[in-house]
Amino acid sequence: MARLLMSVVVLATLALAVPSRARDEKGCGTPADIGDGWSLATPGETGIDAARLCDLDGLLAQWPDANVHAVIVARHGKLVMERYYAGADERWGAKLGxxxxxxxxxxxxxxxxxxxTSLLIGIALAEGRFPALESPVLDFFPEHADLRTPEKDRITFADLLTMSSGLQWDEDRSYDDPRNDEMGMLTSGDPFRYILAKPLAASPGTTYLYSNGDASLLGAALVRGTGHTWSDYARDKLFTPLGIxxxxxxxxxxxxxxxxxGxxxxxxxxxxxxxxxVLADGVWNGRHILPTGWAAQSIAPRxxxxxxxxxxxxxxxxRSFVDGRELRWAAGFGVGGQRLFVVPSLELVVSLSLGQYGGRLxxxxxxxxxxxIVLPSVKGEPR
Known part of the structure; x- marks a missing residue:
């Protein structure tokens, strides 16, 4: 994952691509009204240059194997564009054709x-059903008390949220390499012991290291604290209120x-x-679902x-530099080209779904x- 994300920075200006087959080759992706709570608008109504935004297929024509599946754009709380394509996809590694x-x-x-999961943790914290962020992680896993050391006792839940537990972790290797820690965790009968048994490679809270192990400990604490599976808790506390x-x-x-x-x-x-x-500080259609300030805390640099x-x-x-201006964003990244960009200064959201699992693009x-395409199409100065 680490090497792949570095390629984003190094290679983003290279690329040449034909998109996967579009549903509407001539249209600009007018959003459908499916009664899911989204307010709809045209690009122009939200200060977006439709001509620039609608040149998406022109950009994608550079990459015959782009395998883009969906491009969603929202601004000022309104859905303004959704483009869909056909392409090969997977579900957790299983080929779907x-x-x-x-x-x-x-x-x-x-x-x-x-x-x-970070959003769910914010909700659980407000309910008193998740450990305090500065509390020791090992206090919440008493069955693994034999793994405690003075150094490991310094690992906090805040460290897990920022991927800075300090625990040794290597998932940049191929999945068939026995030293790949993600696979070690997945194949373990006790994955949380597998994670906590790793030696420290850095002092907790000081050094970022991408780790699905850190994220999995957060998930385990969420389940223990709430008494529900992550799926049930997400349904009841987040997805249903959002109309998902x-x-x-x-x-x-x-x-x-x-x-x-993942x-x-x-x-x-x-x-x-x-x-x-996230852009609206945890409010959807007038209803406050997240505790006030958690969204801003989550996307603040740590x-x-x-x-x-x-x-x-x-x-x-x-950040991006577009038309002479610096634009800062927060994002969820997922392997295969999954992206959720939030650009607060433009009140802009961009969701991208691709099938580039392990692909160079x-x-x-x-x-x-x-x-x-998207950022240059937004008119007006950022706030």
Whole structure:
């Protein structure tokens, strides 16, 4: 994952691509009214240059194997564009063949699931059903007390949220390499012991290291604290209030205790809802669902992340330079090219779904769509 994300920065300006087959080759992706709570608008009504936004297919024509599945754009709380394509897809690594995507077809989020888990943690904290962020992680896993050391006792839940537990972790290897820690965790009968047994490679809270292990400990604490599966808790506390009625959030791995770090499936326009929800400080259609301030806390920079990125509470923080202006954004990233961009200064949300699992374009194409099509189409100065 780490090497793939670095390629985003290095290769985003290279790329040449034909899009997957579009549903409407001549249209600009007028959103469908499916009664899911979205307010709809034209690009012009929200200060977006439709001509520039509608050149999406022109950009994608550079990449014959882009395998873009969905592009969703919302501004000022209104859905203004949804484009769908057909392309080969997967569900948690299982081949699905060619799928024709549309407003009611779900897609893997992969590691954007982590950002959603962070939202759930905010809700659970407000309910008193998640440990205090500065409390020691090992206090919540007493069955693994034999793994405690003075150094490991310093690992907090805030460290897990920022991927800075300090625990040694390596998932940049191929999945058939026995040293790949994600696979070690997935094949373990006790994945949380597998994670906590890793030696410390850095002092907790000081050094970012991408770790599905850290994210999985957060998921375990959420389940223990709430007394519900992550799927049930998400349904009751987040998805139902947002009008998200169709989702899958599978239990994966040998133990069937993993999933919050990467197995969520949603409709792409529901992914965009989550972005709008963050943009509005946890409010959807007038209803406050997140505790006040949690969204802002989550997307505030907490640590130097990978490459040029900062990192928040399971959110990536970056910036784009477009038409002479610097635009800062927060994002959920998922392998295969899954992206959820939130641009607060423009009140803009962009959700991208691709099928570039392990592909060389998984960082290039989403970055190009954001920087070459969507951001330049937004008129007016950022606030």
């Amino acid at each position: 060619v799928v024709q995507f549309g407003p009611e077809v779900k897609h893997d989020l992969r590691s954007i699931s982590k950002s959603v 009625v169709d989702f899958d959030w599978d239990a994966v791995g040998r133990s069937r205790k993993l999933g919050p770090y 197995s969520l499936r949603l409709r792409p326009r529901d992914v965009a809802k989550l972005g709008q929800f 640590l130097n992340g990978e490459g040029l990125f900062f990192y928040g509470y399971q959110w990536w923080l970056g 998984q960082g290039i194409v989403p970055t190009a769509i954001l920087n070459k």
